[in-house]
Amino acid sequence: MESKIVISAVNIRKEYVTKKHFLTGKVKEKYVAVKCAAFDIEEGKTVGIVGESGSGKSTIGEIVGGLQEPTYGNILYFGKNIKELSDEEYQDYRKSVQFIFQDPKGSMDPNYRIVDILSMPLLTAKIAKDKKEAEKLVDDMLFRVGLDLSVKNKYPTEISGGQCQRAAIARALLVNPKLIVCDEPVSALDISVQAQILNLLRELQRELNISYIFISHDIGVVNYMSDTILVMQNGAIVERGPAKEVILHPKENYTKKLIESAFM
Ligand SMILES: Nc1ncnc2c1ncn2[C@@H]1O[C@H](COP(=O)(O)OP(=O)(O)OP(=O)(O)O)[C@@H](O)[C@H]1O
Ligand SMILES: [Mg+2]
16 A cells, blocks of 8 residues: 655755844845755654754754744645645644644643643634533543543643653644654653653554654664654755664764764
């Protein structure tokens, strides 16, 4: 069976204007965060992005999920340019690409309980018709991501980092995403908790056939999670391939260094 491509990044480039003329507004200086990136993300598969700090990993993730526009190039969602989607299709695309970040507490409003935070997108997207129905879906999902229901009535600051990341995964899953951009999702967690979260993500992928972009500076973690790996350096993809091939037979010195530093 032919695999379906959820997202294609077609020659995307991102320039940030870092200096403008104070009167004319003319661009005087720009910084190229992503030079020219092209890749596909297949249904049910993980594309890992690895590279040192500032290499452009998060920028790519944000562009794929529509949080930022590329300066040049295009994002295709199931083969369709997102610039040409109808309002309804665009909303479906934005809902279908969810995010999990390094700091789950930072991505949750501290003034709301977990149940409210997780219900909100369900009500906004009209997946649940009222609060009661939303709460039922939230309960089921909390169970699925391995959380005790007592977490529900707590505030993000009252639960552990690992629990909060599970809640963030639940929030992402509740709207039935096709792709989750996982941006350093375990970098702030203890080693033992890291493994639990990584295994949970893998289990959910098998069950739900979702795709991931898995971003990390840790090539060991990326290797564990990914089908294919993109290695980024200074805004460019310098090496790519099936995960095992990139790890066992790296071609670029930069990749070799990343591997050495991870496994030393
Ligand atoms: N809004 C912005 N304006 C100017 N430069 C920016 C902006 N956002 C990001 N950059 C720069 O673009 C480059 C790429 O940033 P990005 O966040 O994508 O890197 P990263 O690989 O995710 O790094 P990290 O591992 O530290 O998260 C960095 O040098 C960053 O300073
Ligand atoms: Mg980043």
